[in-house]
Amino acid sequence: MKRKITLKHIARELDVSISTVSKALKNSEEISADTKEKIQAFAKFYNYKPNNIAVSLKNKSTKNIGVVIPDIVHHFFTTVFRGIELYANAKGYNVIACVSDESFAKEVLSMEMLSNGSVDGFIMSLSAETQQKNDFNHLKEVTAQGIPLVLFDRVTDDIKCDKVILNDKEIAYEAVTKFIDGGRRRIALVTTESYFNVSEKRSEGYKAAHLDHGIPVNEDLCLILHHKEINLQAIKIFFEKQQIDAVLCVNELFAVQCMGVALKMGFQIPEDISFIGFTDGILSQNAQPALTTVAQHGEKMGAVAAELLINRVEDDSQEESINYLTEIIEATLIERDSTIN
């Protein structure tokens, strides 16, 4: 088991100084061609690679970026992660992943673990609990230390930093308008608690579309479901009570569950009830009928977030007043068989 070879080993072996070796390997003009060739050959033979940790310490740059997301077993977040990872790797960065599990405490802990030199910057999406508590001190700590931060999807106005968000309101507006144009009038909104700001935005779009088309917003048509719970009974009661002819769901899981209940109750999809969901994942694609859904372009989102972050990281202008950007990813409606074209 040969341990990693270092500059010191090469220097000793070739009877030159460490600095000479270092410079020779960087093809410095200072070193003579002969010496360079000798050293480079030796290094190549023994497969020398500089120790990342030492380089990091010296350069004060780790080439690591920390990604803190609420959930990893989740289609949207994995696609974003994928986008981040692809872009970052192409730029020579590694990605350290931390999952907050929708927990405030774990989010704080993760950031503390990484903010002591392990990463050059953070990309994150707020946990549910953090959004509930509205406590962003851990983010302020990090930015105060000068560590760049990019928020995506679940963001907050309380923190000044680069952000990447979806045009949630607009796409929800578009989806509902599609229903209305198709003659639907009793359009349900199936959503989560409102402390998720994305749900809130989608809800705004839902309402705006109604108002703009002269249709009153009926609060009874809004159903709030909980993640990772059995919602089928609640859905059934909802469908029985209300006369629904279209449903907009804030995620694909809710949509598929609702469709399942509707089918069991004897409704025809899309004739009796049309469905549109959010997230174009395997559920949407493989549902029966295939679900019309909002593609959030997670990979794009991740790539943009990574680009923003790396630009900040590599920007060494010492300006104190930074112009933070908010990039908007345009969602698109993918029409399948749960709506009438």
Next chain:
Amino acid sequence: MKRKITLKHIARELDVSISTVSKALKNSEEISADTKEKIQAFAKFYNYKPNNIAVSLKNKSTKNIGVVIPDIVHHFFTTVFRGIELYANAKGYNVIACVSDESFAKEVLSMEMLSNGSVDGFIMSLSAETQQKNDFNHLKEVTAQGIPLVLFDRVTDDIKCDKVILNDKEIAYEAVTKFIDGGRRRIALVTTESYFNVSEKRSEGYKAAHLDHGIPVNEDLCLILHHKEINLQAIKIFFEKQQIDAVLCVNELFAVQCMGVALKMGFQIPEDISFIGFTDGILSQNAQPALTTVAQHGEKMGAVAAELLINRVEDDSQEESINYLTEIIEATLIERDSTIN
């Protein structure tokens, strides 16, 4: 923007030496109670945290583990990742994620990026291309350098290291036996190319179950599908040609697609055709009918892999001859509505 505070700053400010500060913060007996208190208070006030990079360099231990997986937008791998991350975090380790995208080149590149000091060890699952090429030199390089490696799920006998695998053959045997006990005789196997050793193992179980029950194996009942392609036509033709009364699929996507085709063709599930898949993901859970499937317990697998790795990392016995372990995760059959109980 206050930069991070260092030992040096504290030392200068309190007019003591750096070593005194370091020792005081570790509550060393060498330092007087007064001095310790003073230093600790100061450090706490300025929120001093040791720089991870410097500590890593000194200790030759990064507290990072590298995870290289073929795909991240994939239920099974995300659950394993989740298990790794949970266990590792609890032990104070961070997880650096690299996605090989089923590509040999990216797998090699990822490992090179991380093997120069960035991580203390690797957990990985082989990419499809790596399994095809049968080229494991990048793994040998890493282990030769004394960096611990744990392989999971997609493993190879060519590398001596700790491994975590599923009892694929046995659980496939069990699934097929369930079909046979239920009176099924024309049992299809829907699988991928055989260079995936997990598919191979499942195929072995499928065959063994047939032989042990005196049923000849019929190669015509084996359908090979491709990932991320439109398979529906191929499935339809297969079902038309063969008289199938049960289907074992090596993943949930294939199972759901097959069920969809079967339903469209007018078959009753599970009466006419029963289905069993692999992976207990959202597809299985939300399919119509809900899919009977093999739960692979990815989180458990990840946790075990992380445990094995961290044990190796923290084991400082200098023994050259290591006794490598292979842990087997017991899969379980989750019975839902696509089979008759």
Next chain:
DNA sequence: GATAGTCACGCAAACGGTTTCGTGTTGATA
């Protein structure tokens, strides 16, 4: 032949910690 200018390399500090060992001061002891 004295001076200046290259060239090719080494020294040493620096990054931010940890840790071994040495040392000045104090108080107790004989």
Next chain:
DNA sequence: TATCAACACGAAACCGTTTGCGTGACTATC
């Protein structure tokens, strides 16, 4: 009062790199 241990702290090496600067040797110039 000389001796010594205990105490409390500092100096310095070390982890593996990078890099500014110093310097000795050689060559070129007048």
